[in-house]
Amino acid sequence: MSFETLGLMAELLRAIDSQGYTTPTPIQRQAVPVILEGRDVLAGAQTGTGKTAAFTLPMLQLLSQRPRKGRAPRALVLTPTRELAAQVGESVETYGAHLKLRSAIIFGGVGINPQIEALKRGVDILVATPGRLLDHAGQGTVDLSAIEILVLDEADRMLDMGFIHDIRRVMKLLPNKRQNLLFSATYSNEIKRLADGLLHRPALIEVARRNTAAETVTQHVYRVDKDAKRDLLIHLIDAGQWSQVLVFTRTKHGANRLAEQLNRADIEAAAIHGNKSQSARTRALAGFKDGSVRVLVATDIAARGLDIDRLPHVVNYELPNVPEDYVHRIGRTGRAGEEGAAISLVGADEAKLLKDIERVLNKTIPVLPMPTFEPKVLKAAPRPEQRSRATPGNKSKVKKKPAISRNAGSRAGDKPADGQRKRRRRNRPSQSPGAAR
Template sequence: MSFENLGLRAELMRAVSAEGYTCPTPIQNQAVPVILAGRDVLAGAQTGTGKTAAFTLPMLQLLSDRPRRGRAPRALVLTPTRELAAQVGESVATYGSHLPLRSTIVFGGVGINPQKDALRSGVDILIATPGRLLDHAGQGTVDLSAVEILVLDEADRMLDMGFIHDIRKVLKLLPARRQNLLFSATYSNDIKSLADKLLHEPALIEVARRNTAAENVSQHVYRVEKEAKRDLLIHLIDAGQWYQVLVFNRTKHGSNRLAEQLNRAGIEAAAIHGNKSQGARTRALAGFKDGSVRVLVATDIAARGLDIDRLPHVVNYELPNVPEDYVHRIGRTGRAGEAGAALSLVSDDELKLLKDIQRVLKKDIPVMPVPAFEPRLLKSAPESKPNPKPKAGRGRQPAPGNKPRAARTGKTGGGEAPAGQRRQRSRGRSSRPAGSAR
């Protein structure tokens, strides 16, 4: 089937054709007609199968066919992370390029005033993370009473990140009558409970077995001592001449340290996690995409919303504590029909986590023999020069009995912390094969 058979209007077809897409993916083929018919949808599909276009295209068409009244948003897309919000916003802009519809994105970690200006100017489609959306609602800068279509994208991840209370608060701000679309890569009892309360006689769309990884992603395990993981990773990257590798670590500190060690080994690396500012995260991701950064070390905040051109390798430097997150991690490769490789470096203390992952996958992951490698002597980390001792009578000294005042530091939360848990802050494509749309 081609996109022409889905009943999309000419303006959308022009945009789809300009992107080089001719055939819809299975999730798009099933979801688009149902959404165009006005039904609620509960959709599940493996990550990287085109879920974004599956709801973006029909949403754009429905809004174009209806008269606009006022400046309040008529469609709301909720996402768990800033990166995913930006990806959805890019898709809305791309597919809606020939339509007179306006959209904007709001998320935390950046100034709120430009977002207020955009909302004040009027938008048709609002893409938002829950926390920042509630900030706007609390300040009276967004009106959600005219929302006709609600999309919960990556709903399972939002629940994993503790957004259920924020979601409930948002739902109270919406009109009772609306179309609801819930998209999720995995299903759980919590997702089923949310769907039962949110959706009205939904169409159930599931294009793959639950909680499965894409079949075009090869999966292997290396059993290795924890202390040898870094040297094995460096050997694999160098010996295999890997040019683009996404490496997952469990902690922010561990991600920073590993990125620093890789750089000292002569491998260009950057870290991306929740304590990085939005600007730093954007620069790291841009460098990874353009090839100036060879390895991107990430926490699970990057497991959703990263759309990277033909990413060949994903490495689990540490296994995730939540088995379903493994599916999301390796789903960054093997997207849009491309082949990909996912490797996991597993130490003895992670064997239970590996068993849990295999139980979710309902299959064993092959264990490969560890290749011979030599321990690496890394370059010394640059030492900071001590401040010169001030000469007598020069410079200001602390008053007797007073300690120097400590510098204040600020951190930006990962993705978007639930509203009830956020600290007070000062205000202030892919060379995809033709035939598969994101």
């Protein structure tokens, strides 16, 4: 089957062809025609199987065929993370390159004024995270009364991140008559309840068994002591000459620490997590994509929304507490039919987590024998005043402390000896503390 058989317009086919795609994925084959019919959809598919294009392509076609009334957005795509919002926004721009439709992306962590200006100019498609969207609604800078199509992308993740109340608040701002599309990589009772209250007689689309990993990803486990994980990871990267690897930790502090240790082992690394500013997250991801950063250490904020072409390796440095998150993590590799490898470093304290994951997958993950290697001696940790340049590529200079002469009091600003300080106080009683001498 080709994209022409899906009923897509010539402008979209032209954009698809420019990206080098010739054959639609299973989720695209099933979802696109149904969405073009105007039906609500509840779709589930493995991560990395083309869900974004499955709703973006028909959404663009439907909007281009309908007359525009005013400047208010006509389609709303809600995503759980900034990275996923940016990815969806990029797809809208790419596939809509030959259509006269405007789009905007709004999320937190960046200035709100440019977003306000974009909304004032008028948009057809709005891609947003729930929190920042509600900020705009509270300020009266966005009008959602003209929404014709609502998409909840990675709906399960939004529920995991506690967005259910925000989603319900957004629903109250939308017109009752609209087309609803709910896409999710995993299903749960919470997703079913959300779908029951949101969708009207939806078409149910499921292209693979629930909560399964893509078959293009090979999965293995190393049983390793917790204290040896870092040295094993360094060995795997060096011995395998891995040029690009995404490593997952459970905590933000753990991500920072591991990235610093890898840099001290001469492996270019950067950390990405929720405490990082949006600009820092963007720089880290850009460096990872262009090759200047060899290892990206991430928390589960990166388990969704990171679309990296031909990412060869994913490592679970620590297993996730939620088994379904394992599926999303390893789904960053093996995308679009490419092969990928997922390695998990499992300590004795994570045995139950591994069993839970295997229960969700309904399979046992093969265990590899531990390789023989010598622990690598790390370089000395940078001094506190140097930590600001811990990320690769940062060319900013570190300010040095001024040297202090041993000839006390010989220059302005030098610290005088105790006896000299006392004499000066007696000679200059009117001088205030800290005044220049």
